[in-house]
Amino acid sequence: MTEEDTPTMAPGLLQAYAPEEADEMPDPRRRRRQQDDPIANLRKWEPKTRLGAAVMAGKIITFEAALASGLPIREVEIVDALIPNLEDEVISVNMIQRMTDSGRRVRFNVMACVGNRDGYVGLGMAKAKEVATAIRKAITAAKLNLIAVQRGNGSWESASGPGNTVPFKINGRAASTRVTLMPAAQGKGLVIGETGKRVLELAGIEDVLSRTKGQTRTTINYASATFNALKNINTTRVTNAQRDSLYIHTGRKNA
Numbered sequence: 590m591t592e593e594d595t596p597t598m599a600p601g602l603l604q605a606y607a608p609e610e611a612d613e614m615p616d617p618r619r620r621r622r623q624q625d626d627p628i629a630n631l632r633k634w635e636p637k638t639r640l641g642a643a644v645m646a647g648k649i650i651t652f653e654a655a656l657a658s659g660l661p662i663r664e665v666e667i668v669d670a671l672i673p674n675l676e677d678e679v680i681s682v683n684m685i686q687r688m689t690d691s692g693r694r695v696r697f698n699v700m701a702c703v704g705n706r707d708g709y710v711g712l713g714m715a716k717a718k719e720v721a722t723a724i725r726k727a728i729t730a731a732k733l734n735l736i737a738v739q740r741g742n743g744s745w746e747s748a749s750g751p752g753n754t755v756p757f758k759i760n761g762r763a764a765s766t767r768v769t770l771m772p773a774a775q776g777k778g779l780v781i782g783e784t785g786k787r788v789l790e791l792a793g794i795e796d797v798l799s800r801t802k803g804q805t806r807t808t809i810n811y812a813s814a815t816f817n818a819l820k821n822i823n824t825t826r827v828t829n830a831q832r833d834s835l836y837i838h839t840g841r842k843n844a
Contacts (some may be wrong), residue, residue, distance in 0.1 A: 599650045601673035605631035623757035625725065627669035634666045646669050648691050652709065653840055656737065668732040677703045678787055680712075681808040682720060700809050701727035702816075703735070708840040711735035712788065712816040715807070738792045739822045741837040742770030751836040753795040759825070761818025765803040770818045773798045785815040792819060799840025802810045 598606075605628050612738050615731040636642045640660040643649045649658065662668065668675070680700040687694045697720050706709035713730025716722035741756030742749075753771045761768045768785060773796040779786045781799040790798060805811050827837065 590770055597650055598748075599647070599670040600647070601670035602629065602630055603641045604628050604673055610653075610669075610740035627666075627675075628673065629738040631670055631757070632668055633665075634670075636664065636666075636668075636844075638663050641667055652735075653737075661733075662733060665729045665732050668735055672705055672709060675703045675705055675732065676791060677701055677731070678791065679724060679727070680784065680787065680812045682723075683809075697723045698726040699723040700812060700814065701731050702788055703728060704788075704793070705841075706791060706840075707793045707842060708738050708740065709735055710738055710788065710792035710816070710819065712812060715787060719736075736820055736823065737840040738794070738819050739837055739839050740794060741772075741835040742775075743835050744774045746774035747772075748775075751842075753784065753793065754797055755794065755829040756827075756837045757821075757822075757823065757825070757833040759818050759822050761814045761821060763810040763815070764807070766805055766807060766814045766819050767802040768811070768814040770815075771798040771800070772796075781815070782811060784811040788812055788815045789820075801831055 636645045640655060640658060643770065649655050655662065655671060655831050678701065683698045685696045685698055696718055698714065698716050700712070700714045702710065702712050703726060711731040713727050713732045715723050715726030715730050717726055723753050724730045739756060740753055740766050742752030742754065743756045744754060748804060752775055755770045757768065757771065758771045769796065776797055777796045777798070779789055779797050781789065783799060784803060785799065808814065
């Protein structure tokens with residue numbers, strides 16, 4: 590098959606069906622890693638939704654096109670195929686004990702965050718009897734909850750041009766925790782707590798000022814409030830003139 594006859598595929602599918610290099614010394618831990626390897630799971634993926642079939646057929650090859658289609662993303666393989674370089678990080682792991690008639694029941698509650706550090710971030714929670722299973726389910730929930738982040742240059746201290754901060758002041762809330770994100774000049778860094786910093790780093794935001802209220806020691810609420818603030822940027826009405834003056838761009842820079 591020549592290069593002209595090669596069908597257009599999503600980046601993750603190209604990696605999944607690329608020829609593998611033969612290993613001289615097989616790694617005994619390789620089988621265990623492949624169980625959680627998104628690229629390896631794409632090789633045996635059978636789409637069950639219209640959007641999944643379109644991605645497998647090569648009709649949709651970018652996440653931006655998947656969002657523009659209006660079809661819901663209900664398969665985690667769709668996200669792995671369109672954005673294969675997602676990084677994941679565990680935000681919180683809590684043990685939950687419940688007393689029942691049969692005895693004490695122990696479960697684990699995990700919050701995970703995923704992102705490509707370039708305009709896409711997701712946050713998810715899951716419960717399971719084992720920590721590893723809960724982490725795997727939380728990462729899957731975070732990928733299905735992936736959103737595009739709008740970035741811009743809304744600080745009066747910065748020179749004109751695109752930036753990697755929030756375009757304007759925005760609020761986010763989760764339970765009693767409130768987080769306010771404000772534009773910062775280039776080079777200022779992330780002036781926010783450690784939990785919020787982990788979410789913003791995976792989203793690709795490099796400079797931000799913040800103000801918090803409520804119980805910020807609650808890790809789950811702090812991360813959720815930060816994520817909700819980023820989500821509220823997408824629902825704020827902005828004119829085309831304001832979008833141009835603030836250099837607002839959605840998602841990846843080089844999309």
